[in-house]
Amino acid sequence: MRFSVLCGILLGAAVIPGFAADGNIFAYKVGSFEVWTLVENRRAGGIPSTLIGADKAALDRYFPGGTSESETNTFLIRGSGKIILVDTGFGTTLFDSMKALGISPDAVDAVLITHMHGDHIGGLQKDGKALFSKAKVYLAQQERDFWTKTNVNQGAVAALAPYGNRVETFQPGELGARIAELLPGITPIAAFGHTPGHTLFMVESSGQKLLIWGDLMHAEKIQFPRPDISVTYDTDPVTAAASRKKVLEYAAANNIPIAGMHLVYPAIGRVSAEGSGYKLTPAQ
Numbered sequence: 001m002r003f004s005v006l007c008g009i010l011l012g013a014a015v016i017p018g019f020a021a022d023g024n025i026f027a028y029k030v031g032s033f034e035v036w037t038l039v040e041n042r043r044a045g046g047i048p049s050t051l052i053g054a055d056k057a058a059l060d061r062y063f064p065g066g067t068s069e070s071e072t073n074t075f076l077i078r079g080s081g082k083i084i085l086v087d088t089g090f091g092t093t094l095f096d097s098m099k100a101l102g103i104s105p106d107a108v109d110a111v112l113i114t115h116m117h118g119d120h121i122g123g124l125q126k127d128g129k130a131l132f133s134k135a136k137v138y139l140a141q142q143e144r145d146f147w148t149k150t151n152v153n154q155g156a157v158a159a160l161a162p163y164g165n166r167v168e169t170f171q172p173g174e175l176g177a178r179i180a181e182l183l184p185g186i187t188p189i190a191a192f193g194h195t196p197g198h199t200l201f202m203v204e205s206s207g208q209k210l211l212i213w214g215d216l217m218h219a220e221k222i223q224f225p226r227p228d229i230s231v232t233y234d235t236d237p238v239t240a241a242a243s244r245k246k247v248l249e250y251a252a253a254n255n256i257p258i259a260g261m262h263l264v265y266p267a268i269g270r271v272s273a274e275g276s277g278y279k280l281t282p283a284q
């Protein structure tokens with residue numbers, strides 16, 4: 001399913017010097033859709049102090065070297081005649097990565113938002129100006145309401161403001177249910193808990209699928225084998241854990257590849273059951 005980046009470069013018009021080797025852009029194929037992981041930053045450090053419910057035995061077992069790695073990623077999709085971005089990261093390197101792929105922000109048709117934390121919506125605007133001149137922004141109604149009405153966050157308000165009536169809200173569907181498409185081949189799926197409207201996006205083309213998640217997990221070394229462990233960033237840690245278990249079980253049972261904003265490069269892979277939890281086999 002993976003396709004050769006180099007081949008894509010040679011066949012396409014864009015000249016993309018060097019990016020294939022730098023570990024910051026990964027190319028993946030889902031039917032006729034092209035999906036790219038764009039890495040914004042990569043962190044390696046101590047065991048996160050934000051883990052909830054991890055005792056010393058678990059920490060020693062899953063972090064034997066005492067370190068944890070994570071990234072901030074976005075995903076870019078091209079297919080069905082559209083260019084679609086899933087989240088924007090902080091917006092620090094996104095535009096350089098897009099330039100390397102020969103894709104202008106002005107060509108982006110849609111920005112899908114998993115949730116409204118700053119590391120996912122930071123690239124929507126700068127100085128009050130929309131950074132995607134024609135894109136519509138799609139997010140769950142309950143996510144927009146939470147951050148702009150219930151628990152008002154000025155960063156979230158500012159991120160949407162320049163898009164005006166180009167902001168479209170939706171109701172995410174239940175995993176496994178029949179869900180109306182937002183765009184051809186793209187459906188929104190509820191995975192609440194990290195935030196009240198946290199949404200996954202299923203990409204489907206020619207019978208192939210990829211399930212893209214935002215913050216279903218933050219520390220993959222421990223949260224695949226122990227999906228019951230949440231983090232203090234989760235608005236509702238108990239609901240977040242239930243969503244995580246449900247999604248992992250579904251992805252493993254149906255052999256659906258997944259992609260995650262804070263997974264380590266290539267940040268795309270397949271989930272399988274292992275012991276009482278799960279493991280990730282990265283795409284190659």
Ligand SMILES: [Zn+2]
Nearest residue numbers: 117119120215
């Ligand atoms: Zn995040």
